[in-house]
């Protein structure tokens with residue numbers, strides 16, 4: 001039987017963003033974004049309220065909850081225009097894999113401090129030359145005398161400059177020597193202050209407080225204790241993180257779309273141009289907003305379904321890819337319809353509508369582009385042949 005009810009706890013998690021936004025609202029968040037300053041006070045508050053480690057086991061300082069709760073949290077924050085990319089790269093892509101696959105020592109060492117917001121992680125997979133084709137990644141950790149020496153480059157790494165650690169996807173066996181393309185990868189926990197790491201800031205036109213960085217690794221010394229999971233089997237861990245990342249980004253897109261629509265509806269009810277009729281009465285304005293609303297709520301449903309599947313051990317790839325694809329499209333449509341509704345004010349800093357567009361547009365490209373999501377649906381859901 002389908003059950004769409006949320007438990008009392010899930011409702012509280014969903015509405016947390018509403019209460020957080022009373023103290024740290026979109027204006028605060030945008031001020032951080034414009035200064036490119038990490039929203040440290042807000043992050044501390046989220047940590048103090050126990051929301052950083054939603055999916056981390058209780059014995060390591062987390063809440064021991066599931067993907068659905070994490071998605072509801074992210075959606076609720078974004079409903080208020082405060083999407084946190086660092087919670088995706090830190091909380092989902094890094095803390096959860098450590099909780100699931102880390103050694104006892106790694107869990108003790110990193111998770112409690114992460115949950116309390118004392119340390120942050122970034123997640124480094126994208127490379128300048130490999131791009132979407134992760135299998136062609138060349139960042140390499142060479143084993144030598146019981147240690148590993150890491151060399152290579154990662155690009156667009158969110159929050160790398162301010163993070164204490166990075167979860168880095170590397171090859172430990174060259175592509176030419178593996179049986180399967182996804183073999184020979186290893187995930188390392190890398191101290192960002194280690195000798196041999198240098199960073200180059202990449203200015204991007206997306207209004208978020210977290211900065212993006214080009215990260216260079218030059219013979220960075222790592223120990224076997226820094227390996228997450230098993231050497232050569234990093235892709236198995238990675239596969240486990242991809243659906244959660246897609247679900248969280250879908251939840252963010254859904255929330256941001258709702259935020260834009262809420263602002264547009266309020267504005268359209270106030271603004272009167274002809275015969276004292278509010279512009280919100282014009283069907284030419286109503287319909288794009290109504291279409292976007294329908295799309296956003298459908299995307300929300302698929303996002304929740306994907307999260308539910310993940311939590312219940314049901315294969316979640318189909319739903320996660322559909323949710324991420326559709327939520328990004330719906331959010332773009334919602335923000336675009338909202339911009340139109342605001343006329344010239346849609347482009348002013350004061351009304352802050354256009355500022356929403358770059359981020360929702362980014363979700364069509366990253367963390368995975370829409371073409372790869374459609375490739376997945378065509379090949380894995382519909383059984384069509386692979387083109388690449």
Ligand SMILES: Cc1cc2nc3c(=O)[nH]c(=O)nc-3n(C[C@H](O)[C@H](O)[C@H](O)COP(=O)(O)OP(=O)(O)OC[C@H]3O[C@@H](n4cnc5c(N)ncnc54)[C@H](O)[C@@H]3O)c2cc1C
Nearest residue numbers: 089123124125126131132156157158366367368369371388
């Ligand atoms: C603001 C921002 C934050 C980011 N944060 C992180 C981060 O924290 N960590 C991290 O590792 N990465 C991060 N990224 C990187 C991001 O995930 C990549 O930019 C994205 O995956 C696309 O890779 P690419 O830029 O190399 O594009 P390319 O791989 O060069 O692809 C270009 C385009 O080609 C098309 N394309 C590619 N392959 C196919 C195919 N097989 N079929 C059809 N079309 C295809 C797509 O339209 C794609 O957009 C971030 C990027 C940005 C802009």
